[in-house]
Amino acid sequence: MSFVIARGGAADLDAVGSLHALSRLKTYNFLDGYRPELYAAHWRARFESEHDNHRMHLATSDSGMLVGFAYVGDGWLHAIHVHPDWIGRGVGMALMRVARRSLRELGFERASLWVLADNERACRFYERDGWVQSGQSRLGEIEGVMTRQLEYVCDLRHSDNPLAV
Numbered sequence: 001m002s003f004v005i006a007r008g009g010a011a012d013l014d015a016v017g018s019l020h021a022l023s024r025l026k027t028y029n030f031l032d033g034y035r036p037e038l039y040a041a042h043w044r045a046r047f048e049s050e051h052d053n054h055r056m057h058l059a060t061s062d063s064g065m066l067v068g069f070a071y072v073g074d075g076w077l078h079a080i081h082v083h084p085d086w087i088g089r090g091v092g093m094a095l096m097r098v099a100r101r102s103l104r105e106l107g108f109e110r111a112s113l114w115v116l117a118d119n120e121r122a123c124r125f126y127e128r129d130g131w132v133q134s135g136q137s138r139l140g141e142i143e144g145v146m147t148r149q150l151e152y153v154c155d156l157r158h159s160d161n162p163l164a165v
Contacts, residue, residue, distance in 0.1 A: 003061050005094055005098050007056065012056070016040070016043050017037070017040025017041070019066050019069060020042075028116070031145075035143070050073060054073030057102065059094065067083045067085075070098065072102050072111075073106065075108045077113040078113075080092065080095055110154070112154075113131065114138065114151055114152075116148070118147075131154045135151075137150050
């Protein structure tokens with residue numbers, strides 16, 4: 001199966017919330033349940049207040065299933081998630097390419113993101129794509145659990161990673 005990437009909007013936020021909840025549940029062993037309604041509510045509130053200066057991109061399969069999404073704005077890659085069954089099929093790299101382009105179109109030359117320090121697969125993904133650790137870390141909360149997060153940065157002027165083509 002193949003996929004296409006298009007801009008997302010308010011009508012897509014329940015599906016985004018469901019995928020976000022599933023992605024986190026399958027990635028973070030400290031979560032104890034699938035809570036799509038929690039994530040959908042988060043995305044509805046966030047999108048309503050940020051849709052003018054942020055962009056959401058969706059990857060959908062030929063059958064119309066949401067298989068990934070990315071959310072950018074304010075010089076940040078705020079989120080990028082791929083359905084667990086679609087990891088390794090190029091969805092993440094395609095979303096990353098579109099996310100970097102969107103950040104450049106929004107006027108940014110540099111971007112940042114936060115990733116859980118223990119999420120080695122995501123760290124490798126970002127590093128393959130040209131992101132580097134800034135040396136900054138923080139504590140952040142995910143569903144009531146405090147997590148250590150690392151900041152990664154990317155020079156968008158030189159981020160046309162051939163691996164992402």
